[in-house]
Amino acid sequence: MGSTKIAFFVTLAVFLLLVEDIQSCHCPPISFQDSFCDSPFAIKGFVENGEEVWSSFGTRMYTRYTVQIEQVFRKPEDETKRTGNEMIISVPYESSMCGMTLTEGRHYFLTGFIYPSDREKYQVTGCELVQFYETLTPQQVDGISGGYGCSHPKRLLFSYNDSKARYFISATDVN
16 A cells, blocks of 8 residues: 555656646757847846736736836837837746746846737747846847847747747748
8 A cells, every 4th residue: 555655656746747847938049149139129128117917817927017228229120119218028927938037126138029919019038038238248248239230030939838839930031
């Protein structure tokens, strides 16, 4: 009877580990330059505050951050965001969705993607470039300031649950 309980708990533990792996965030390995160049937007911004957004089931879904734009490095041509404007950036809460937490009152270098939505348009996950601005190297600052000579984004930015890959392709990438 004792060995049956042990076998059951070992099997349960292995199962739970596998389930955790299935619901995890997977970011493709990519260089800083490629990640920057493949991002639809890139800014230096000051995180003013964050608001938790909950589902109707009582589950925390994401955090909606208000970010003061200090400098715009990349933006789609039809976007009007510029220095001095605020933007609302949504960040998933769950690590399985590549979520993370931004620190209020800090200056960040942020890249991300854009959804065709008015409310939750700008999104950032742990697979994008998200770091305190002061930690950028002089070479990275030179690159994002024009030294990289980027074209349009076209790479896989992140995937979750392995079977649900999200691709963000600009219209210029479609033949």
